[in-house]
Amino acid sequence: MHKNTSPNADKSQQTSPEAPFTTFIQLDGKSPVPSQFRTPATFTITRLQSPAGLPDRITKISPIPALLVSISLKSLPSSSYQVWTADKLIVTSVVHPFRSNIIDFDSQPRCWAGSAFDYVHYSVPRNGLDDIAEDLGFGRVSEYRLAVLEDDLVVAQITKSILPFLGRSDRLSVLALDQFSLVLGAHLLQRYGVLQKKVRRSKGGLAPWQKRRASELLHENMHGRIRLSDIARECGLSVSHFARSFKTSFGTSTHQWLMQHRIDHAKQLMSQTSMSLIDIAIQSGFNDQAGFTRTFHQLVGVSPGRWRRHYITRHLPA
Numbered sequence: 001m002h003k004n005t006s007p008n009a010d011k012s013q014q015t016s017p018e019a020p021f022t023t024f025i026q027l028d029g030k031s032p033v034p035s036q037f038r039t040p041a042t043f044t045i046t047r048l049q050s051p052a053g054l055p056d057r058i059t060k061i062s063p064i065p066a067l068l069v070s071i072s073l074k075s076l077p078s079s080s081y082q083v084w085t086a087d088k089l090i091v092t093s094v095v096h097p098f099r100s101n102i103i104d105f106d107s108q109p110r111c112w113a114g115s116a117f118d119y120v121h122y123s124v125p126r127n128g129l130d131d132i133a134e135d136l137g138f139g140r141v142s143e144y145r146l147a148v149l150e151d152d153l154v155v156a157q158i159t160k161s162i163l164p165f166l167g168r169s170d171r172l173s174v175l176a177l178d179q180f181s182l183v184l185g186a187h188l189l190q191r192y193g194v195l196q197k198k199v200r201r202s203k204g205g206l207a208p209w210q211k212r213r214a215s216e217l218l219h220e221n222m223h224g225r226i227r228l229s230d231i232a233r234e235c236g237l238s239v240s241h242f243a244r245s246f247k248t249s250f251g252t253s254t255h256q257w258l259m260q261h262r263i264d265h266a267k268q269l270m271s272q273t274s275m276s277l278i279d280i281a282i283q284s285g286f287n288d289q290a291g292f293t294r295t296f297h298q299l300v301g302v303s304p305g306r307w308r309r310h311y312i313t314r315h316l317p318a
Contacts, residue, residue: 020177024167039123043181057112062105065126070101073118080114098156102147135240141193170291173224176255205249210235222285270308
């Protein structure tokens with residue numbers, strides 16, 4: 001069994017048991033597979049691959065109230081797939097790529113796949129969903145609709161967006177994962193939650209002092225190791241309320257704001273110093289030069305080296 005936690009475990013991210021993380025597990029078809037799959041008490045994304053399927057069904061367990069969201073990345077014949085909830089076998093058909101299962105962990109979900117599979121599993125804590133529900137004006141949601149092999153285009157799309165980051169050396173920061181969990185949680189709540197009557201919510205942004213404090217904290221934590229909950233607490237808001245108000249005030253999410261700030265900082269270093277690109281990458285909050293180059297090209301449109309050469313050429317004395 002090969003286990004890759006993004007893939008080198010970031011010790012700074014693991015100091016708090018509540019920090020979200022990603023894991024890439026590749027079963028080799030020879031190693032024993034445990035009968036129980038236990039998820040941590042936090043938001044997690046797990047990609048699980050096997051070239052040979054499972055010898056027996058496995059039970060998925062969470063230590064806290066949470067939803068299990070599972071997305072198949074490849075097809076499975078109906079004869080090679082079974083799922084149980086509350087000890088009852090659910091009737092299923094052919095598993096098509098990017099079909100979703102939404103199951104409450106309280107129902108003790110079990111599954112079996114008899115042939116090669118590739119899945120992404122999200123463990124979504126209910127307390128985070130409750131926070132989003134309150135912010136959206138629904139109040140606490142007591143029940144979520146069971147869905148098996150659901151054709152959910154939103155879950156499919158956000159899963160496609162996260163796939164390139166699973167197992168990569170330039171792992172996502174906890175701040176990015178916090179933001180991702182809010183997007184996924186808001187969709188799960190509104191599509192699968194049994195909702196109460198919606199009440200009106202405030203649509204305002206952050207107060208001036210909250211904007212200053214949020215900016216200060218993001219500046220001080222350029223590597224993205226700060227949690228969204230830490231910034232929200234400093235601003236006296238719930239996580240969901242803060243994230244929505246931040247986007248109203250700044251026009252972007254905290255993660256996107258931080259990415260732009262890193263690039264702006266890197267531009268300053270490239271234009272004012274002779275530091276190497278790898279040193280600039282590290283100083284600007286990136287884990288390596290490859291991740292820095294990829295993000296810089298996405299936001300600026302050219303590579304860092306080309307941008308630097310162009311800047312130097314433009315500013316040579318006449």
